[in-house]
Amino acid sequence: MILLKFKPIGxxxxxxxxxxxxxxxxxxxxxxKGTIELNPEYVDGLQDLxxxxxxxxxxxxxKARAYSLKVLPYLETEKRGLFAxxxxxxxxxxxxxxxxxxxxxxxxxxxLDVDMLDGTPLLDxxxxxxxxxx
Amino acid sequence: MILLKFKPIGxxxxxxxxxxxxxxxxxxxxxxKGTIELNPEYVDGLQDLxxxxxxxxxxxxxKARAYSLKVLPYLETEKRGLFAxxxxxxxxxxxxxxxxxxxxxxxxxxxLDVDMLDGTPLLDxxxxxxxxxx
Numbered sequence: 001m002i003l004l005k006f007k008p009i010g011x012x013x014x015x016x017x018x019x020x021x022x023x024x025x026x027x028x029x030x031x032x033k034g035t036i037e038l039n040p041e042y043v044d045g046l047q048d049l050x051x052x053x054x055x056x057x058x059x060x061x062x063k064a065r066a067y068s069l070k071v072l073p074y075l076e077t078e079k080r081g082l083f084a085x086x087x088x089x090x091x092x093x094x095x096x097x098x099x100x101x102x103x104x105x106x107x108x109x110x111x112l113d114v115d116m117l118d119g120t121p122l123l124d125x126x127x128x129x130x131x132x133x134x
Numbered sequence: 135m136i137l138l139k140f141k142p143i144g145x146x147x148x149x150x151x152x153x154x155x156x157x158x159x160x161x162x163x164x165x166x167k168g169t170i171e172l173n174p175e176y177v178d179g180l181q182d183l184x185x186x187x188x189x190x191x192x193x194x195x196x197k198a199r200a201y202s203l204k205v206l207p208y209l210e211t212e213k214r215g216l217f218a219x220x221x222x223x224x225x226x227x228x229x230x231x232x233x234x235x236x237x238x239x240x241x242x243x244x245x246l247d248v249d250m251l252d253g254t255p256l257l258d259x260x261x262x263x264x265x266x267x268x
């Protein structure tokens with residue numbers, strides 16, 4: 001078994017302190033403000049990012065429990081295959097959200113439309129490129 | 135330092151055997167066919183996925199070398215901040231692509247618009263949900 005090792009590059013701060021009230025995907029997250037605190041060692045990698053209106057965040061579902069391959073999605077009555085859902089408990093609990101980028105100050109990014117829990121460990125920031133991601 | 139451990143859940147087969155000729159993002163990958171060979175233990179998680187036309191693949195840039203925080207993007211003449219690019223060499227070399235789902239046979243998914251290298255380790259499959267991801 002190959003084990004892959006990753007490490008957080010920062011932390012995402014949001015108003016969502018528990019699963020209750022946290023929006024399901026960014027649909028319910030519109031205009032909710034959050035900040036990304038990037039570890040200072042990575043700040044040079046932010047250059048030019050302010051040219052993008054939206055950014056893709058990859059992060060860890062750090063509160064997810066053990067996964068099941070069949071899950072009951074929010075507002076549904078029948079179980080579905082896990083990979084047909086965005087459920088946080090997954091074999092590799094990696095979350096993906098598209099956020100609006102408001103501004104960057106040093107190692108802090110001010111973002112909008114946040115749907116992840118406060119304290120979420122950040123794995124990566126990528127520019128959202130409509131031709132590739134739509 | 136927190137280390138996060140992930141393991142591949144399958145492998146992605148594509149016609150792209152080396153960086154030369156491999157499309158830059160899915161823009162140049164239109165109609166190129168690939169397959170995902172999911173490890174059989176996860177096959178129950180595929181139920182209902184065939185209701186989606188597009189899927190999000192998270193995978194490892196397994197051929198990426200050590201990263202730099204400033205990189206020269208394809209077809210450009212000035213270096214940019216790494217997080218403003220989709221460059222594969224990153225602190226956490228996790229790739230993200232949206233592929234078209236053609237069909238599912240057992241643990242094999244036939245996909246289109248593939249832009250990753252043959253043999254790429256798969257980390258996750260998520261349904262593409264236009265309201266959340268656009």
